[in-house]
Amino acid sequence: MEQINRSVKPSPTNEIDFSLPEIQSFSLDNKLKVFFVQKNDLPILQLNMIVNAGSKFDPDDKKGLANLTSMLIDEGAGNYNALELSDEFDTLGSNFNVGASQDNIFLSLQTLKEYFERSLDLFSTVITKPHLNQTDFDREKRKVLIKILQLKDEPDQIADSAYEYLIFGKDNPYSSSTLGEEKSVNNISNEDIKLFYDLYFKLDNFALIVVGDSSINELKENLNLLLAKWQPKKTIDISINKTVRSKTQIFLIHKEGAVQSEIRIGHLSSERNEDDYYSKILLNNILGGQFSSRINLNLRENKGYTYGASSRFNYYKNGAHFIVSTSVGSENTGNAVKEIVNELHSIRKGAEQKELDFAKSSTIRRFPSNFETNKQIASNLTAKYIFSLPDDYFNNYIEKIRSISLEEVNQAAEKNIFPEESIILIVGDKNKVFSQLENLNLGEVKQINYP
Amino acid sequence: MEILNIDYEKYKLKNGLEVIFHKDDTLPLVSVNIWYKVGSANERKGKTGLAHLFEHMMFQGSENVPKEMHFRFIQEAGGTLNGSTTYDRTNYYEKVPSNFLELILWLESDRMGYLLPALTQEKLNNQKDVVSNERLERYDNQPYGLAWELIITHLFPEDHPYSWPTIGFMDDIKSYSLDNVRKFFETYYSPANASLVVAGSFDADQTRDLIEKYFGDIKDSHSFTQLKNSIPGLKESIYLEKKEDVQLERLHLAWHSDYAYGRDDAVLDVLSDILSGSKNSRLYKNLVFEKEIAQDVSVFQYSGKLTGSFIIIATAKPGIKSEQLKEEIFKELDNIKKNKITEKELTKSKNGIKSSFIYSLQNIDSIADQLNSYNYFLNEPNYFAKDLQRYENVNADLINSCIEKYLTKPYVELRILPSK
Numbered sequence: 108m109e110q111i112n113r114s115v116k117p118s119p120t121n122e123i124d125f126s127l128p129e130i131q132s133f134s135l136d137n138k139l140k141v142f143f144v145q146k147n148d149l150p151i152l153q154l155n156m157i158v159n160a161g162s163k164f165d166p167d168d169k170k171g172l173a174n175l176t177s178m179l180i181d182e183g184a185g186n187y188n189a190l191e192l193s194d195e196f197d198t199l200g201s202n203f204n205v206g207a208s209q210d211n212i213f214l215s216l217q218t219l220k221e222y223f224e225r226s227l228d229l230f231s232t233v234i235t236k237p238h239l240n241q242t243d244f245d246r247e248k249r250k251v252l253i254k255i256l257q258l259k260d261e262p263d264q265i266a267d268s269a270y271e272y273l274i275f276g277k278d279n280p281y282s283s284s285t286l287g288e289e290k291s292v293n294n295i296s297n298e299d300i301k302l303f304y305d306l307y308f309k310l311d312n313f314a315l316i317v318v319g320d321s322s323i324n325e326l327k328e329n330l331n332l333l334l335a336k337w338q339p340k341k342t343i344d345i346s347i348n349k350t351v352r353s354k355t356q357i358f359l360i361h362k363e364g365a366v367q368s369e370i371r372i373g374h375l376s377s378e379r380n381e382d383d384y385y386s387k388i389l390l391n392n393i394l395g396g397q398f399s400s401r402i403n404l405n406l407r408e409n410k411g412y413t414y415g416a417s418s419r420f421n422y423y424k425n426g427a428h429f430i431v432s433t434s435v436g437s438e439n440t441g442n443a444v445k446e447i448v449n450e451l452h453s454i455r456k457g458a459e460q461k462e463l464d465f466a467k468s469s470t471i472r473r474f475p476s477n478f479e480t481n482k483q484i485a486s487n488l489t490a491k492y493i494f495s496l497p498d499d500y501f502n503n504y505i506e507k508i509r510s511i512s513l514e515e516v517n518q519a520a521e522k523n524i525f526p527e528e529s530i531i532l533i534v535g536d537k538n539k540v541f542s543q544l545e546n547l548n549l550g551e552v553k554q555i556n557y558p
Numbered sequence: 559m560e561i562l563n564i565d566y567e568k569y570k571l572k573n574g575l576e577v578i579f580h581k582d583d584t585l586p587l588v589s590v591n592i593w594y595k596v597g598s599a600n601e602r603k604g605k606t607g608l609a610h611l612f613e614h615m616m617f618q619g620s621e622n623v624p625k626e627m628h629f630r631f632i633q634e635a636g637g638t639l640n641g642s643t644t645y646d647r648t649n650y651y652e653k654v655p656s657n658f659l660e661l662i663l664w665l666e667s668d669r670m671g672y673l674l675p676a677l678t679q680e681k682l683n684n685q686k687d688v689v690s691n692e693r694l695e696r697y698d699n700q701p702y703g704l705a706w707e708l709i710i711t712h713l714f715p716e717d718h719p720y721s722w723p724t725i726g727f728m729d730d731i732k733s734y735s736l737d738n739v740r741k742f743f744e745t746y747y748s749p750a751n752a753s754l755v756v757a758g759s760f761d762a763d764q765t766r767d768l769i770e771k772y773f774g775d776i777k778d779s780h781s782f783t784q785l786k787n788s789i790p791g792l793k794e795s796i797y798l799e800k801k802e803d804v805q806l807e808r809l810h811l812a813w814h815s816d817y818a819y820g821r822d823d824a825v826l827d828v829l830s831d832i833l834s835g836s837k838n839s840r841l842y843k844n845l846v847f848e849k850e851i852a853q854d855v856s857v858f859q860y861s862g863k864l865t866g867s868f869i870i871i872a873t874a875k876p877g878i879k880s881e882q883l884k885e886e887i888f889k890e891l892d893n894i895k896k897n898k899i900t901e902k903e904l905t906k907s908k909n910g911i912k913s914s915f916i917y918s919l920q921n922i923d924s925i926a927d928q929l930n931s932y933n934y935f936l937n938e939p940n941y942f943a944k945d946l947q948r949y950e951n952v953n954a955d956l957i958n959s960c961i962e963k964y965l966t967k968p969y970v971e972l973r974i975l976p977s978k
Contacts, residue, residue: 111771113622113668116631117660123586125655148584149919150561190847193837197906200913219913246850253853253875256805260701364803367691367699399630408626411687414695434695465634472636472655476587480920 125475127501128484131323136331137338138311142488143326144318146481150220152319153481154230155489160307161210162287163280163425164345169295171251171287176303177207178247180214183238192229201226203233207285210424210493212307217482220320224329231333239304244297255289258558262362263434266369266534269360269557273530274375274428276350281426288558309340316488318481347425350375352528357544359554361537368440368535372447373430374525379422379494385507386519387420392466393458393516394418394450394524395431399465402431402450410446412439420523424493429523437535441543444531448549451526457517471505562915562942566929567762573778574750577769578929578939580757582922588758590662591651591926592670593934595753596746598726599645599719599785599864604733607689607726610643611734612742614685616650617641621672625681628665635661643724646863647934653923656759663765663772670752671776673743679736686731693725701804702974705871709812712796713867713970719785720864750778753933757926787817787864792968801977806853808873809880810972811887815868815964818861819935822963824948825956826859826868831907832899832957833857833870833890840890841872851878851886863935868964880973895961898954911949915942 128144135141162173181203182189196203201218203226214234218226258264268284275282286292317326352374377383388396395402395418406416416433431451435443478484491500531549533540544552567579598609619625632639637654652662697703707723714721725731754773756765791814816822833841834857845852855872872883918924932941 111775113664113672117664119635119655119657119661120659121657123655123657125586149916151916151920190838190843194902194906197836197838197910198902200909202913202917217913217917219916246847249850249875250846250853253806256876257701257853257873260804262699365699367694397633399626399633404626407688408684411684412691414688414692434691434699436691436694465630469633469636472634472658473638474636475585475655476636476638476653479585479587479922482920 123475128478130488130498133323133327135327136335139313139315139330139334141315141317141326141330142492143321143323144484144488145322146318146484147320150320151481152218152220152223152317152321153485154216154218154227155316155485156214156234157314157316157489157492158212158214158308159210159312160212160303161208162283162285163209163347164307165280165283165287168291169287169299170283170291171285172295172299172303173212174207174285174287175248175251175292175295176300177205177212178251179239179244179300180237180304181205181233182243182247183240185232185236187232188238189243192233195229196226199226203230209281209285213489215485223321227329227333234308235334235337237304239297239301241297244300248292248295251286251292252289255286255292255558258286262365262367262369262534265360265362265557266371266432266532269534269555270371270373270430270530270532271428272557273358273532274373275426278348279350279426280345280347281423311340314492316485316492318484318488352525355527355529355531355549357531357547357549357552358533359537359541359544359552360532360534360557361554362534363536365534365536366437367434368437368533368540369434370440370443370447371430371432371532372444372451372529373428374529376420376427376429376523378425378427380496383515383519383522386511386515387523388470389463389466389508389511390454390458390516390519390523391418391420392470393462394454397469401454402447405446405450406433406435406443410439410442412436412443412446416447422494437539440533440535440540441547444533444544444549445547448526451524451529454520455524455526458513458520460513463511463513463516467508467511470508474505559943559946561919562946564925564929564940564942566939568933568939571749571770571774573774573776574748575773575776576753576933578753578755578933579762579765580755580925580929581760581762582757582925583759585922586656586759587653587922588656588659588756588760589651589653589922589926590659590666591649591755591757591923591930592666593753593930594648594747595646595751595934596648597644597646598722598724599862600746600782601722603717603722604730605738606722606730607724608734608738608742609648610724610726611685611689611731612739613641613643613648614689615677615681615739616669616673618681618685619676620669621675622668623665623676625676628669631661631665637662644862645720645724649927649930651923651927659756659760659765660768663768666754667772667776670747670749670773673747674740677736677739682734682736682739686734689725689731690728693728693731697723697725702802702808704800705808705810705972705974708798708800708972709810709869709970712798713792713812713814715790718790720862744779745782748779749773749776753930755926755930757929758922785864790814790865792970795968796970798970798972800972800974802974803978804974804976806873806876807878807880807976808871808974809883811870811884812970812972813868813964813967815859815866816861817865818863820861820866822960823859823861823866825952825960826866826964828904828907828911828949828952829957829960830857830859830868831910832903835907835910840894841870841887844890845872845883845886849886851875851882884971891961891965895958899957904952904954908949908952912946915946
């Protein structure tokens, strides 16, 4: 038996051998783009469809249109009414979901291989022949309006959407939540849904992503058969006014009786696809992107203010922001804000080499586990599509991360973290937190109503 | 179903630690998953939440692992890690590139055998603060967040091990002493009270040696009596009402039901799916889709080692009262009793369940955790196919006998009402 010396940390054995799944791509006869990863270890398939039709396309007085369209799209299609359609998917044991984000409407399907053709048939029926009935519309609209009402109860959601409203400013489409507001949803008619569908579901800027147990020939045949009659038109896109940062402002949304405060601190940031993307990944890893980051260790493991605190760069197709999020006991609201702001100042003074080494090691070594499930692979391909990343993006990822120097990370901090041009937003009980916030001397504490 | 036949090897160390291997070389990853057979059910009143607090302390370093380094070492290796606590058990799990397996075995064994020398008052105070905030964030500051706590404290008899929430009551969380934590460790955290699963890509012979090396010298010190399972009953239904700052009224109904893997457990799972699992499920269709008196409805069978509960929750649309939801729910249960569920409904549910078994095989950590779960509840890690068979065996008559047996008995009703 080997003598054990517990004080010595074991070293890794030989380097692992990981090969990326191969991404194949082709176009259907009607030009629809398809990306495919063949994975035959289990008899299942994942299919994601990305429609360039998110809430950023909502007309100003009809915010919530894209979301409501996504809710309506599977309320009956082809020969099936809403309940029958749901039964069809359920009978196959297939999971079909639709959802809207600011940039896109996503449709996804998870199915056993034996039911792939039948599920795909249903899937294409949904996207090509949705009923968009008045009765279904009325019901789903009422559901959204009540959902909007319910959001008033959720302090974390209030904080997330009010934060985006504040940093993007009301003229930027990313400032609105996908759900919309009571007034704007009330403005939407079933006719609007049909127009939105006609406009955006018939364009050529869809992409279809398939991962799982099939072959490229089988897939081509199936898809061509089902989607052939669907002749997409030329795409459109919108231009979005750029907004700029301004001097730090502190906002408070009052929530009577709250026992915690939701805190959001951050600002607009540079968009995805830029040269410093990899530096920003490592920078955020050090600052607040994982458990052992500066912000979490300080607020949770050192001060005990919170169950967790984190930061991230949040990328949209035509915009981006940096955000620190946490929720803390009301009595620690002022202190927590102060610590976060200090951390933002401090990272601008530079990170240490050992922090960068850690960030690189964890990011590089974790890479293979991002390709475990069909869903994970499909969502990686989705990001690649949305942000128009190069074909060899995943192949070069590790090398790009490895090549980043400490100097580059420190430059990224100076160019991307702005404690003096931030929005500080608190959702909490003003009676407990107002004076704490005033005492921070970060400026006038503005109480706002939201939504 | 051959695909659900998960190969494994199981053995025991001299100190009682159970070890389960499952090899899968699809990816160069390995998952380590440990279950300690202790959960909040082993606590006593006045010290609730200790099992969960203890879970936090397990991440605070051990004799040879400085504070913060447990996380750091695993993250540096590209690994992910976490733990969780339920009524019945506490689990800890990591997934790392396979070449870092020994690191994980070192870390897990150090905290299994040598946690106490590194335990300090400072660490405890810090994690008491963290857990207090966890409670505030996940329960106290959430709309309807205290409903579960209210239900179980009334559904179960006082002193029943399931009558308090796993997170613990706030006063209790604040009251733990170092001594409480030490005693808890000494009583429950020993190799004979744990099982270790290694799943994924690894060499079995080498790993057996490594496990002997790291875990073999940990002494078995545990000394406690097993809790006995029993299905408590209510003499009569209990009505509760709570005013809260919420927009919509919400109704909760809770019955006693069967324990995990008991005869009726799977039947009740299928019933819950037939009631609320899809758009065309009985209650969703009736309350949400057609009558539009509810914004949402959910039904689930929540079962543990000792017993289970069957829960129905529905949120009323504005202007609708719980009373109406309740009437419709009971009417639907009566309707099923009279007319039985259809073959089509059964097929839908069973196919959904079958698919979800297969979908879950994509994830090595979920296989590892499931091996431990089957081993804990049934003493047979490879129970996947048999588990699915439990669902295949469900029929309309069994559903009806379960409605009769459980859902015609007294229950707890909780209404949360908007305070304004």
